[in-house]
Amino acid sequence: xxxxxxxxxQAPAQIIMLRPLDVFVRHxxxxxxxxxxxxxxxxxxxxxxSEAFTNICRHAYRSQNKGPVSIEIKVExxxxxxxxxxxxxxxxxxxxxxxxxxxxxxxxLGIWLIRQVMDEYIYFCENxxxxxxxxxxxxxx
Amino acid sequence: MxxxxxxxxxxxxxxERFDATVAQKLKDTVKNLAEQSKIQLVxxxxxxxxxxxxxxxxxxxxxxxxxxxxxxxxxxxxxxQAKSLFQLTRLHKVFxxxxxxxxAIRSFSQNT
Numbered sequence: 672x673x674x675x676x677x678x679x680x681q682a683p684a685q686i687i688m689l690r691p692l693d694v695f696v697r698h699x700x701x702x703x704x705x706x707x708x709x710x711x712x713x714x715x716x717x718x719x720x721s722e723a724f725t726n727i728c729r730h731a732y733r734s735q736n737k738g739p740v741s742i743e744i745k746v747e748x749x750x751x752x753x754x755x756x757x758x759x760x761x762x763x764x765x766x767x768x769x770x771x772x773x774x775x776x777x778x779x780l781g782i783w784l785i786r787q788v789m790d791e792y793i794y795f796c797e798n799x800x801x802x803x804x805x806x807x808x809x810x811x812x
Numbered sequence: 813m814x815x816x817x818x819x820x821x822x823x824x825x826x827x828e829r830f831d832a833t834v835a836q837k838l839k840d841t842v843k844n845l846a847e848q849s850k851i852q853l854v855x856x857x858x859x860x861x862x863x864x865x866x867x868x869x870x871x872x873x874x875x876x877x878x879x880x881x882x883x884x885x886x887x888x889x890x891x892x893q894a895k896s897l898f899q900l901t902r903l904h905k906v907f908x909x910x911x912x913x914x915x916a917i918r919s920f921s922q923n924t
Contacts (some may be wrong), residue, residue: 693831711892718897725831784864810880
């Protein structure tokens with residue numbers, strides 16, 4: 672496998688797509704030399720991907736039946752990036768409340784979890800047209 | 813997802829992945845069971861390699877539905893990924909977690 676590459680996927684933002692995409696992503700990142708033997712990091716990347724895709728399906732497109740999501744998995748020499756683009760509703764991640772872990776809830780953990788396991792969480796609306804979410808995990812030196 | 817009865821205890825065996833594709837199904841199943849009678853439930857995660865926040869939310873909702881109807885729930889056989897997530901979200905303090913289904917079932921009989 673090449674050390675640097677980009678994989679692009681265009682899919683409907685529907686929960687039924689979650690498993691096949693997640694399984695593909697897991698198998699892909701398991702093969703990266705940077706994560707060889709790092710089961711916990713692979714688990715965490717799978718978790719971040721699952722949470723991000725689920726949020727787009729549930730929240731970005733909540734007022735519509737469905738919409739597209741573009742996914743880019745970019746592996747560079749020193750980091751891995753998941754980039755999601757959707758045309759659904761924009762939100763302000765800074766206004767999402769941190770969960771109170773002393774009072775277990777039935778939801779609201781997704782963004783918090785992503786931030787726990789990834790090195791960078793970057794969200795913005797590009798040209799008022801599409802929402803972009805960039806999740807970055809740097810490889811350990 | 814499969815529902816079984818073992819020694820008077822209801823056991824729900826979850827699949828390899830426990831995510832948003834199955835979370836609502838578990839919540840609906842447990843709510844229906846809890847409303848019918850007081851039940852003792854084991855959620856068997858021994859086959860579940862991966863769980864996310866949707867799965868965790870479904871477990872919290874299930875526990876609440878059971879407690880509301882005087883039932884109880886234990887979790888059996890979580891993977892290392894599930895254990896890590898329970899720790900991170902502090903749900904290990906909320907759920908009673910057993911090594912496997914048999915231990916979970918025995919612990920119900922010891923409590924009664």
